[in-house]
Amino acid sequence: MCRMCDSLGGDAANPWYLNPKNYSNRMYKLREPGKGPQQAATAGAIEAGGEAQHASPINTAIEAKANGDMETFNKIIGEMNKRAALRPGCQVVPLHEVMEVLDMGMPVAAMQCICRKTTRGCEECSLKEYTGLGLGTGMLKWERWPERYRGKVEFLSTKQAKEFVEFWDKKGFMHMLMQEGGDFIGGLCNCDYPDCLPIRQRIDYGLTAQLVKSEYVCFVDWDKCNGCGDCLGRCDFNALKYEATTEKAHIDQFQCFGCGLCETACPRNAIEYRDRKQIPGLAKVW
Amino acid sequence: MEAIIAPVIDIDRERCTTPFACKKCLQICPTAVLAVHETRMVRLEETDKYLPGTYRLRIAYRDKCSGCNRCVDVCPEDAITVRMLEEVGA
Amino acid sequence: MTAAIERERVVFPKDWTFDLAEEMVEAIAHEFAPAEVVAELARRINGKPQAEAVAEAEAYFADHGHRWMGRTIELGEKYRDRTYEVLLAAAEATGELAFPHVPERFIEIAYLSTQPLYSLPIVENTRHCFAFKMVFCDTYRALEEQCGDAMAAALPCRKSCLAAVDRAFRDKGFDVEVVQDSSLADGEFCQFTSRRREAASGA
Numbered sequence A: 001m002c003r004m005c006d007s008l009g010g011d012a013a014n015p016w017y018l019n020p021k022n023y024s025n026r027m028y029k030l031r032e033p034g035k036g037p038q039q040a041a042t043a044g045a046i047e048a049g050g051e052a053q054h055a056s057p058i059n060t061a062i063e064a065k066a067n068g069d070m071e072t073f074n075k076i077i078g079e080m081n082k083r084a085a086l087r088p089g090c091q092v093v094p095l096h097e098v099m100e101v102l103d104m105g106m107p108v109a110a111m112q113c114i115c116r117k118t119t120r121g122c123e124e125c126s127l128k129e130y131t132g133l134g135l136g137t138g139m140l141k142w143e144r145w146p147e148r149y150r151g152k153v154e155f156l157s158t159k160q161a162k163e164f165v166e167f168w169d170k171k172g173f174m175h176m177l178m179q180e181g182g183d184f185i186g187g188l189c190n191c192d193y194p195d196c197l198p199i200r201q202r203i204d205y206g207l208t209a210q211l212v213k214s215e216y217v218c219f220v221d222w223d224k225c226n227g228c229g230d231c232l233g234r235c236d237f238n239a240l241k242y243e244a245t246t247e248k249a250h251i252d253q254f255q256c257f258g259c260g261l262c263e264t265a266c267p268r269n270a271i272e273y274r275d276r277k278q279i280p281g282l283a284k285v286w
Numbered sequence B: 001m002e003a004i005i006a007p008v009i010d011i012d013r014e015r016c017t018t019p020f021a022c023k024k025c026l027q028i029c030p031t032a033v034l035a036v037h038e039t040r041m042v043r044l045e046e047t048d049k050y051l052p053g054t055y056r057l058r059i060a061y062r063d064k065c066s067g068c069n070r071c072v073d074v075c076p077e078d079a080i081t082v083r084m085l086e087e088v089g090a
Numbered sequence C: 001m002t003a004a005i006e007r008e009r010v011v012f013p014k015d016w017t018f019d020l021a022e023e024m025v026e027a028i029a030h031e032f033a034p035a036e037v038v039a040e041l042a043r044r045i046n047g048k049p050q051a052e053a054v055a056e057a058e059a060y061f062a063d064h065g066h067r068w069m070g071r072t073i074e075l076g077e078k079y080r081d082r083t084y085e086v087l088l089a090a091a092e093a094t095g096e097l098a099f100p101h102v103p104e105r106f107i108e109i110a111y112l113s114t115q116p117l118y119s120l121p122i123v124e125n126t127r128h129c130f131a132f133k134m135v136f137c138d139t140y141r142a143l144e145e146q147c148g149d150a151m152a153a154a155l156p157c158r159k160s161c162l163a164a165v166d167r168a169f170r171d172k173g174f175d176v177e178v179v180q181d182s183s184l185a186d187g188e189f190c191q192f193t194s195r196r197r198e199a200a201s202g203a
Helices: A003-008 A057-066 A070-084 A095-102 A114-120 A137-144 A158-171 A197-205 A261-265 B024-028 B070-074 C022-031 C034-045 C050-078 C082-094 C098-114 C138-147 C149-154 C158-171
Strands: A090-092 A108-111 A132-135 A174-180 A184-191 A216-220 A240-243 A248-251 A271-275 B008-011 B034-038 B055-059 B080-083 C122-125 C129-134 C176-182 C190-196
Touching: A057 A070, A057 A197, A095 A158, A095 A174, A095 A184, A108 A137, A108 A158, A114 A184, A114 A197, A114 B024, A114 B034, A132 A137, A132 A158, A137 C082, A158 A174, A158 A184, A158 A261, A174 A197, A216 A248, A261 A271, B008 B055, B024 B034, B024 B070, B070 B080, C022 C050, C022 C098, C034 C050, C034 C138, C050 C098, C050 C149, C050 C158, C082 C098, C098 C122, C098 C129, C098 C158, C098 C190, C122 C190, C129 C176, C138 C149, C158 C176, C158 C190
Parallel strands: none
Antiparallel strands: A090 A174, A108 A132, A132 A184, A174 A184, A216 A271, A240 A248, B008 B080, B034 B055, C122 C129, C129 C190, C176 C190
16 A cells, blocks of 8 residues: 555555545635634735745755756755655546546536646636646635636536546546645646646656556556557656567556556557556555 | 756846746747746736736746757747856856 | 637626625524523423433424524525535536535534534535534533533434434435434544435436
């Protein structure tokens, strides 16, 4: 078991994200005595994007790397990983289990991807463009911070939400549950490299603890694979290639995140999920 | 192994004032080195992307900059310069 | 990558509030203060034998829970907030979400108004089930203080919670089975779980 299930109540049969308790959330809270008014309507501006962000450890590490100082870079990344490992992080979830998550029926609202806004300046402002899903009763209060949502969200029925995720799966986005430090699940992201912050931070900078691999590893059934190549180009993690020797797809199990994008693209069902925990050499590769 | 030193990128913020509305450099960068952030979040209000200073362009992943200069070429305000370190003279 | 669609910048009215109206919370707190509810019970059962007293207490609490939730729904509908309006619109648009969230709102209001809580510990709120727990309960504490440990151990006050939760769902059009999974009398908290009866599932 990985630290996610350890701390969030999952077991061998049901990982943490299929435990309904992890989606439970209140709608209201009262102001505690001594704290300010619940809502100063006209005040409440958050200063963002300023020097504070430049000073964050990851940005210091990236600057060090850009200047060729790998010693400082490795030191900071090592410390960040150690800290992040104490708390749950985000986890990759394959499509078939995303469907089970959506079946629990919490509020689900399609929204703009915050990472893609930041890295590419994207302005997703309609259901056709949205790529992210906000989860939970917190979405009922999205209007408090319209900038975060660029002015709109779209609440979806379970059926619509499933179609939404299937649509982006087909397009080539993998799925991640955004667990916020053990407190709540903020969203279900559909994303790829390089726009997505957690994917990028793991792949480019080795921040391994914030984004956890899925419960699965993908295997190619070489009897079924005919080398058609439909799965190629869908792997974000350099795990999948076409192996010229065998004329079939090849998956590096240690690179594989178990996102299943290759599986959902395979017309011959030649890719299968295996439980990571059941494979001795991979049980601790998260 | 010799350390790889990334190019130095400068943004003239007198010239680059509405990067979220413009976003040309963000969308053209092959390795997505740049990022844009709102400088303020106001309750109940979307930020005005045309108002100078409401968003700020940031060099987020300088180690991934190859010095290809596509952002320099696409910037309508000539606000970006990319130089290799020997040119900077450090 | 799609080009940005030009549109009006969104600016919402500054007087929108997403929190519960304090006036409403205070009114319910005043009308259903646990210490006074229990004091009234203590007067009624004073001197009666234990078995008779417990039976009367249970009937008293069942009635109390019913009235408590009735008044909460009345005031909760009068004092709407933006969170509730968004929920109603989302429920309308999706055909889902009314269960459990509309009754959940009134259950939260009822407990936040009368119990020493800043937020109600929700254990589960999915399309099938709504469960919450009470760790520090003023009603239970008042029972111990005013009616004695034996009466508290009988936990007649559970009838109030069961009745209130049942009414919240029933008044909002949902048929649920409300059960108590855990009790303050022999554990660390009370937990109440409402499961939707499948025959009634639709909206």
